[in-house]
Amino acid sequence: MAMSARVGVGGIFIESNHFTAQLADRAAFERSEWLTGEALLANDTGVLGGMMSVLRAGGCEPVPLFYASACPNGAVQAEVYDELKNELLQQLVDAGELDGVLLCLHGAAAAVNAPDLEGDLAGAIREWVGEQVPLVGTLDLHAHVTSKLLSQTDALLAWETYPHVDAFGTGERGARTMIEILSGHLKPVMAMAKVPVLVSAIHGQTKPPGPFADVMQEAKRLEDDSVFHSINPILVHPYLNMPEMGGGVLVVANENEAEAVFMAKRLAKRYWRNRGELQPETLLPNEAVRRGLQIEGGPVLLVETADCCGGGAAGDSVHSLRSLLHEAPAQAAIVPVVDPQAAHAAHSAGLGQGVRLRLGHQLDTQWGEPIEVEGVVVKMSDGEFVYRGGIWDGRSGHMGRTAVVAVGPIRILISSNATYDWMTEQFDLLGLNPADCKFVVAKNPMNYQQAYAGVMKATFVLDTPGPTPANTNALSYTAMKGGWFPSDPDITIDEPTVIVSRQRELAP
Ligand SMILES: [Zn+2]
Known part of the structure; x- marks a missing residue:
């Protein structure tokens, strides 16, 4: 790794809901976080805090880009997303040459003019930095991982606890992953296997026992230092009206795409078997x-x-x-x-x-x-x-x-x-x-x-x-093609759907 690698840090973080009439305005972000320069660098808690601590300890120079967060809301107003994105891209231009870009994302953000906000943002950053600069992101475990996001990034690490108590640790994992890529030890390839399950978070706790906790425990048991760098079960935020929604498993493997696909599918099938237990009972x-x-x-x-x-x-x-x-x-x-x-x-x-x-x-x-x-x-x-x-x-x-x-x-x-x-x-x-x-x-x-x-x-x-x-059956999902659980409680599938990232020749 180059001495004192310069790693840009930033992101846009919001969980969006397509079924509310509300839209997220500028004030929603200003009330939460709207950070550049020293204010961004000074973060010592949350995902950003974890990223900063590992980057510094690893001899990297964190370069502040732009970071904004807001409380969950409706989709982001078009002009507000344009402003956030332009601010981040401007900081990226001003930052000069970077060895890597580390992003704190949610994964279930939507803008009126970019329904797949993270995919759009990652694409714009990729266009500027080119194909040789690693782009690593952290996600919420309620992310909707799209093929665009997967193809524009090199590694995505998601939170592993719900209730969410590991924001700092996830930032650390993101930064550690970046350092492993920059030092040439990790040549990441990702596979995300999805099953058509759209359930609320009621039974999505990660502390066992529980249907999602079961998949999480197995995933953490199967991670290793050679092939399976990260295995993240994903319980998709079910309140987006987007195509190809579903829960599943995101794997970051070292070099071996076939192994990544195999593992993601194997655990997504386990998720599928547990689907009945994920559906809650309700009362008027x-x-x-x-x-x-x-x-x-x-x-x-x-x-x-x-x-x-x-x-x-x-x-x-x-x-x-x-x-x-x-x-x-x-x-x-x-x-x-x-x-x-x-x-x-x-x-x-x-x-x-x-x-x-x-x-x-x-x-x-x-x-x-x-x-x-x-x-x-x-x-x-x-x-x-x-x-x-x-x-x-x-x-x-x-x-x-x-x-x-x-x-x-x-x-x-x-x-x-x-x-x-x-x-x-x-x-x-x-x-x-x-x-x-x-x-x-x-x-x-x-x-x-x-x-x-x-x-x-x-x-x-x-x-x-x-x-x-x-119970998600109360909502009208108009963008989904084919059936899903629990809308069709008897639905069967042959195999999980798999999307894979692009393997790049990243400059070490
Ligand atoms: Zn979440």
Whole structure:
């Protein structure tokens, strides 16, 4: 390896949802991360932090390009994607000669003008750097790996934990892979084998036991130092309306394409065999609340995954709230709702004042009707909090103008912006304690399991309308050709579909 190899570092990171009416605007990125120069280099947590630490320790010079991230959302507005992409390409031009480019990507990003955002971005970078400069990327394990992305990059490493706790480690793996390529030890070739499975993340945990955990464990057991550099099971983000969607296994092998294909297929078949266990059971919210009332103590979790901000939903559903008001109005409960107008109205009224609100389904109106509630403003906040762990560990979260409105013992947390649910940071900021409640509404399919471990008395996954449902049969996938599970529960396949990367003569 050349002394002090110069490795460009950057990326665009967002998980997009095609079933919400929302689009990601510039402010969504500005609220999260929009980094160049020293600010990018100073990263010491998350994927970028992992990349920086390994590059420096390996004697490389990290060269800051441009990096932007946003909370999951709809597709990125066309003009915003153009701006992000142009900024990254401009930094690439200004960076001078690079020995490699390392990208932090999600894999399920979409722009209005580039539905395969990562494939488009990687193609543009490849065009500038040419065929001899290695391009290595990290992905979320909920990536939609396309043939364009695979053919434009040399190695892709995905996170291996869900809930996602290995952002830093994945950055390290990305940088280590880059160093192995630059030193000539690794001549990467990739194979991605997919099976037509489109399921929500409810049973996608990586800690055994579980149907996805099973594939993950086997994948990690089969990695080695000679042929199988990386084996990554992929549980595709199911809320994109794209062709060729499916879960599967991504293999980065050393030189041997046939081995890469063989291994990817072998494990994708295992994934296929486990598909039935990946499909969750759901309950209508009234029924879930009634069952919850039969259980002694609390909190009982009402998992309204269909309105998951962490999957790109608006967070403005009031389906759970309506059921609680109807079935259990005398029980203490916490319900989060994103509604900037209602938050504004509560702040205008002021602390201790009564308010009458028209609440919910005003950001993404297709999933339900607003509800009229009368309550008292019991807490107000600017909505600024700090994430404790996960992919945004230590970073600020911005709910914007936020209020808690009490309707009897029910506490409605009304925020202006959608934020990611990691633990209970949002509730903590407003002084809401789930342990004191009979019911808590959690709008995510997975992180509630860690957030309420040891506290929750029971959990019900709800069947409500929304762009991130527990059962994907609620959505209309118009871009998929052929059948898939669970739309066709009896579907059979001959073999997984395999796509492979291009093997390049990378300059060591
Ligand atoms: Zn993910």
